[in-house]
Amino acid sequence: MTAAGGAGPSISQLEQLFDSLSTAEITKFTRAIESDRNAPRLPLPHDQILQILRPRLASLKPERYPTPMRQFCTPFEDLLTSDIPGETSLRIGRPSLMPIWNVVCESASAEFHKACKDLEIAAEANDKARIHNCERLLWKEAATCIEQQIAISEQGVKQERALATRLGSRVHLKPFAAIARMLRVAEPIIDMRIRFPSAPIRSLSNSDLVWLREKFIEVSKEKTGYETQFMSAILMRLLRPSELFKVIRVLSSKADDRSLGSTNLASAGDMVIDMLAEIVTEVEQGVQRGKDEHQILQLARWYASEFVRITRELNIRKDGPWGERLLGTRRRVSQAIANTMFGASPERVTEALPQPPRGPVPRGGTVAPLFALPFNGEKVLAAEQSAEAIAETASISHILAAQSSATKAVVEIKKKLNQVGRAGVDGMSRLTMADYANAQRHLMAVVRLLEIIDGPEDADLLRRRGMSALRAIEGRG
Numbered sequence: 001m002t003a004a005g006g007a008g009p010s011i012s013q014l015e016q017l018f019d020s021l022s023t024a025e026i027t028k029f030t031r032a033i034e035s036d037r038n039a040p041r042l043p044l045p046h047d048q049i050l051q052i053l054r055p056r057l058a059s060l061k062p063e064r065y066p067t068p069m070r071q072f073c074t075p076f077e078d079l080l081t082s083d084i085p086g087e088t089s090l091r092i093g094r095p096s097l098m099p100i101w102n103v104v105c106e107s108a109s110a111e112f113h114k115a116c117k118d119l120e121i122a123a124e125a126n127d128k129a130r131i132h133n134c135e136r137l138l139w140k141e142a143a144t145c146i147e148q149q150i151a152i153s154e155q156g157v158k159q160e161r162a163l164a165t166r167l168g169s170r171v172h173l174k175p176f177a178a179i180a181r182m183l184r185v186a187e188p189i190i191d192m193r194i195r196f197p198s199a200p201i202r203s204l205s206n207s208d209l210v211w212l213r214e215k216f217i218e219v220s221k222e223k224t225g226y227e228t229q230f231m232s233a234i235l236m237r238l239l240r241p242s243e244l245f246k247v248i249r250v251l252s253s254k255a256d257d258r259s260l261g262s263t264n265l266a267s268a269g270d271m272v273i274d275m276l277a278e279i280v281t282e283v284e285q286g287v288q289r290g291k292d293e294h295q296i297l298q299l300a301r302w303y304a305s306e307f308v309r310i311t312r313e314l315n316i317r318k319d320g321p322w323g324e325r326l327l328g329t330r331r332r333v334s335q336a337i338a339n340t341m342f343g344a345s346p347e348r349v350t351e352a353l354p355q356p357p358r359g360p361v362p363r364g365g366t367v368a369p370l371f372a373l374p375f376n377g378e379k380v381l382a383a384e385q386s387a388e389a390i391a392e393t394a395s396i397s398h399i400l401a402a403q404s405s406a407t408k409a410v411v412e413i414k415k416k417l418n419q420v421g422r423a424g425v426d427g428m429s430r431l432t433m434a435d436y437a438n439a440q441r442h443l444m445a446v447v448r449l450l451e452i453i454d455g456p457e458d459a460d461l462l463r464r465r466g467m468s469a470l471r472a473i474e475g476r477g
Contacts, residue, residue, distance in 0.1 A: 030050070030064070030065070033046055033049050033050060034046075034050070034064070034065030034067065065123060066119065066122075066123045066131050066135075067119075067120075067123070068115075068116040068119050068120065068138065069097075069101050071119060071131075071134075071135045071138060072101065072104075072138060072139070072142060073097065074135070074186075074190065074193075075139065075182050075183055075185070075186035075189045075190065075233070076092060076178075076179060076182040076183075076189075076233075078199065078233060078236040078237050079091050079092045079178075079182070079232070079233075079236050080092055080093075080094055080097075081093060081094065082094050084171075085175075086278065086281070088274045088277070089274070089278065090232050090235070090236065090271060090274070090275075091236075092175045092178060092179065093171075093175065096167075096171070096172045096175040096176070099167045099168045099169070099172050100146075100167065100172060100175065100176050100179060103149065103163075103166050103167055103176075104142050104145050104146065106166075107145050107148070107149055108141055108142060108145040109141050109144070109145065111137060111141050112137075112138060112141035112142060112145065114137075115134045115135075115137040115138040115141060116134075116138060118130070118134045119131060119134035119135065119138065122134055135186075136186075136187065139183045139186040139187075140183075142180075142183055143180045143181075143183035143184050146176060146177070146179060146180035146183075147180050149163055149176075150163075150176070150177055150180070153173075160173075163176075181226060181229045182229050182232075182233070184223060184226050184229070185219060185223050185226045185229045185230045185233070188215055188218065188219050188223070188230055189229075189230065189233040191215065192212075192215060192230075192233060192234060192237070193233075193237070195208075195211060196208075196237055199237045200237060200238060200239035201237050201238050201239060201243070202239050202240075203239075203240075203243060204238075204243055204246050204247070209246055209247060209250045210250075212234065212247050212250075213247070213250050213251055215230075216230065216231070216247070216251055217251075227265075227267075227268075228267040228268070228271075231244065231247070231265075231267070231268040231271065232271055234247065235268075235271055235272065235275070240305075240306065240309065241271075241272045241275045241276065241306060242272060242306045242309035242310045242313065243309075244268060244269075244271070244272050245269070245272065245309075245310055245313035245314050246313060247268070248265050248268055248269060248313075248314065249313055249314060251265060252265055266321070269314075269321075269322045270321075270322070270325070272310065273310075273322060273325045273326055273329065276303065276306055276307070276310075276326070276329050277325075277329050277332075279299055279302060279303045279306075279333075280303065280329050280332045280333045280336065282299050283296055283299045283300060283303070283333055283336040283337065283340070284332065284336040286299070286336070286340050292385070292386075292389075293340075293341060293348075293385065293386050293389030293390065293393075294385060294388075294389050296337075296340055296341055296389070296393075297341070297389040297392055297393050300333065300337060300341070300393055300396065300400060301392075301396065303329075303333055303400070304396045304399040304400055307326070307329075307330065307399055308399060310326065311326075330400070330401050331401065333400055333401075333402075334400055334401040334402045334405075337393060337397075337400055337402045337405065337406075338402055338405035341389065341390060341393045341409075342390070342393075342394075342402065342405040342406055342408065342409035343405075343409075346390070346409050346412050346413050346416075348382065348383065348386045349383045349386050349387045349390070349413050349449060349453070350383075350413060350416040350417070350420075351379070351383075352376060352379035352380045352382065352383035352445070353383075353416075353417070353420045353442075353445070353446060353449075354370045354371065354373040354375075354420065354424065354442060355373075355420075356370060356419075356420075356423055369424075369427030369428065369430045369431055369435070369439075370420065370423050370424040370427050370442070371424040371425075371427060371428055371431065371435070371438065371439035371442040371443065372427070372430075372431060372435050372438065372439070373442075374438075375438050375441045375442055375445075377441075380445045383445075383449060384448060384449065384452065387413070387449050387452040387453050388452055390409060390410070390413070390453070391410075391452050391453055393406065394406040394407075394409070394410055410453055410454065413449075413453050414450070414453055414454045414458070417446055417449055417450050417453065417458075418450070418458060418462070420446055421443075421446040421447070421450070421462040421466070422462075424439070424442055424443065424446065424466075425443070425462070425465050425466050425469050428466075428469035428470070428472070428473060429469070429472065431473055432473065432476070433473060433474070433476075435473070436470065436473050436474070439469075439470065439473070440470060443462075443463075443466040443467075443470070446462065447459045447462055447463045447466070450462060
């Protein structure tokens with residue numbers, strides 16, 4: 001396959017070329033390609049080239065060429081996701097962007113189209129001041145256009161259906177409205193993005209909090225009713241959603257969530273808890289989506305960390321609006337962990353071990369020594385990984401309100417490991433040197449699993465007994 005109509009370098013050759021370019025060269029080249037795509041002068045496969053560049057651009061994050069649609073999306077860029085957002089999610093699905101942009105372009109004022117044209121000219125000249133002026137007008141006119149279309153759609157079912165048809169689907173109606181609200185606070189959001197150019201923001205310093213406090217007060221005075229959109233833009237730029245509670249704390253003298261529930265900060269806490277609930281949903285769906293214990297553990301660890309940080313930052317009352325919702329997520333994660341990590345997973349630990357026969361042994365029959373059975377290294381490795389995840393999840397089970405199910409799982413696994421270990425060591429008196437290496441692997445596997453699940457005490461006892469039995473095998477020759 002070639003880059004353009006059968007002539008020129010192949011895709012693989014282009015990839016090799018781009019890999020050899022420096023960051024500055026990639027940035028300059030990308031700008032040239034996007035500029036030419038906007039006003040074609042060369043017969044280039046612009047989209048193909050940009051597709052090849054995308055992995056490099058994702059890691060380098062260079063300044064992108066300011067096209068009208070790209071600048072339209074800038075205020076809510078941090079909210080964009082490739083996935084389909086949940087009902088309560090703040091995020092905006094990328095599949096909604098093109099249908100929404102098309103409706104705006106069809107319906108917007110002449111001032112909007114002039115702003116787009118002027119933006120293209122300013123981008124070609126790399127005139128940043130003029131680009132910014134064009135952006136401001138574009139955001140204002142686009143927001144007005146969307147609001148007008150929504151107002152028409154609210155006149156009746158027929159009008160609403162007509163708007164959904166123009167957008168291509170009803171699923172685009174919610175992001176359509178959300179985008180209009182984000183555009184109304186585009187300028188303070190851009191100020192915030194300039195203040196915090198590197199995302200995600202790992203933590204907020206005292207000076208950061210002072211700046212955000214002043215900017216929020218400014219939004220509250222000049223863009224009354226859009227405080228939630230500004231806070232959502234901050235939230236989506238944070239590494240940890242719980243960090244938003246620092247902003248809430250410096251903005252209010254209220255001591256707890258019941259008092260804050262009547263202020264313009266009420267929705268800010270709701271947004272953080274909604275994001276926490278998304279983590280819980282991922283845990284709940286972990287098994288169905290094929291997640292292993294370590295993936296579920298990672299989610300549980302993140303949830304536990306955020307839960308602790310939220311409750312530390314603010315006095316969250318059990319009977320307050322945030323407290324009730326927070327405890328609701330805790331109940332859900334407790335049940336999810338009980339069903340996944342502490343439900344099916346214990347069997348994944350013990351099933352890797354040699355299993356004693358079930359039921360009575362036939363008269364005159366003999367049972368092979370347990371540690372003479374075949375050793376499956378892959379199963380044992382998977383069992384160790386499961387055991388590590390279970391043990392670590394058990395260590396934070398008090399935060400997850402899952403102590404009961406954690407204790408039950410650990411006790412069950414420990415009991416089974418001790419049973420297998422004792423039976424295996426007892427049967428080693430019938431083994432020969434031909435079985436030595438296999439028996440040693442079984443012994444060390446059980447010892448290692450006991451160490452992971454319950455610490456060194458029982459593991460050391462089993463190890464000493466097992467090593468004594470192995471020496472007896474050597475003594476028998």
